[in-house]
Amino acid sequence: MEKQQYVCPKCGCTHYEHDQFQATGGNFAKIFDVQNKKFITISCAQCGFTELYKATSSDGWNVLDFLMS
Template sequence: MAQQTYECPKCHNHQYDSDQFQATGGTFAKLLDVQNKKFITISCTRCGFTELYRQNTTTGMNVLDFLIGG
C-alpha cells in the first residue's frame, strides 16, 4: 500500500495531528445519550485547519456504548 502524504489546503504544511471523536445523531440517540456517529480529525500543526472524516460504526458497538455509558 502506498503511503499518502499530507498537504494542508490552506498553508501547504506537511505536518498534521490525527484524533477522533464521537457525537450523537437524531432525537432517539440524544435521549438515550448514545454516541452513534464517529469521526476522524486531521488537523494541520501550523494553521490548525481541520478536516473531518466519518467513520462507520456497527450496531454492536452502538449497543455496547449505550450499555457502558459511552
C-alpha cells in the same frame, strides 16, 4: 496503490495530527445520550485547519455504548 502525503489546503504545511471523536445523531440518540456517530479528524500542525472524516462503527459497539450510558 501510491501513498499520498498530507498537504494542508490552507497553508501548505505537510505535518499533521490525527484524532477521533464521537457525537450523537438523531432524536433517539440524544434522548438516551448515545454517541453513535464517529469521526476521524486530521488537523494541520501549523495553522490548525481541521478536516473531518466519517468513520465506520459496528452495531455491537453502539449497543455497548447504549448499555454503558
